[in-house]
Amino acid sequence: MRYPEGGGLTAERRAFREGIRLQAGERFAAGEKTAVIAKDLRVSVRSVERWRRAWREGGMEALRSAGPANSPPITDAQFTALEEELNRGPSAQGFDDERWTLARVQAVIRCRLQVSLSVPTVWRLLKRHGWSWQAPARRALERDEHAVELWKKEVWPGVKVSRRPTRRGSSSRTRPDSR
Known part of the structure; x- marks a missing residue:
């Protein structure tokens, strides 16, 4: 099994x-x-x-492989349409801010593609197509990057x-100082 790649x-x-x-199917027909x-x-x-x-129910065709168990839940054409929707942004989809969450992507998939996926499946789908999670940095609008760097270099070390x-004596913590 290839668990690191998704099973x-x-x-x-x-x-x-x-x-x-299929070998077993031939032997079934022979009456073994x-x-x-x-x-x-x-x-x-x-x-x-x-x-x-x-x-017995479906003949030799029933013994053939049904393909990979983790086949993509949506087609490449559907994902292309989904990407177009995602590139338009969350506000174009009716959300109040510019953050994509997995639940929001799930809602877009359900609404636009009429496909119901779980949140973990949405994450695997996006990851498979090269999307990554991004957490917005929360920074004050008044933040002065130059002043922050100056403070880190000059004030913080002091x-x-x-x-x-700093202790004199033994470097081992198990032995007491011999003074």
Whole structure:
């Protein structure tokens, strides 16, 4: 499994598993017993029973892979439309300030694309397409950056108190001073 990339199987592993299911389907048609198929294919009996039920209901096509489990919930065309909406800004969507939150993006997706996604899914969708979270810096309008830098260089070193007390004697904290 590829958990750091969002879970699921690689395409090769998915194809390998599909091949095993299709082999089992051929053996179902030949009338072989479930336990024998499970032993030969080195899978559990319960899996073979589940595959046999699917095979009975839908034939060999039911044993084919359905694709990646974490497929994108919206298409690329839909995401392009969503990006256009996001680039217009939150106020164009009816929000009172210029901050995008995941809940707001979720509301835009639900309204414009008629797709219901959870907040974590919205985050994964945006991250997958290169969007990142941004927290606005809260700064006073009157802030003077030059004065702040000057204060940091000249005043702060004199005000700053060292966290480590200066003691003579042992460097070890376990032994008392020998005075």
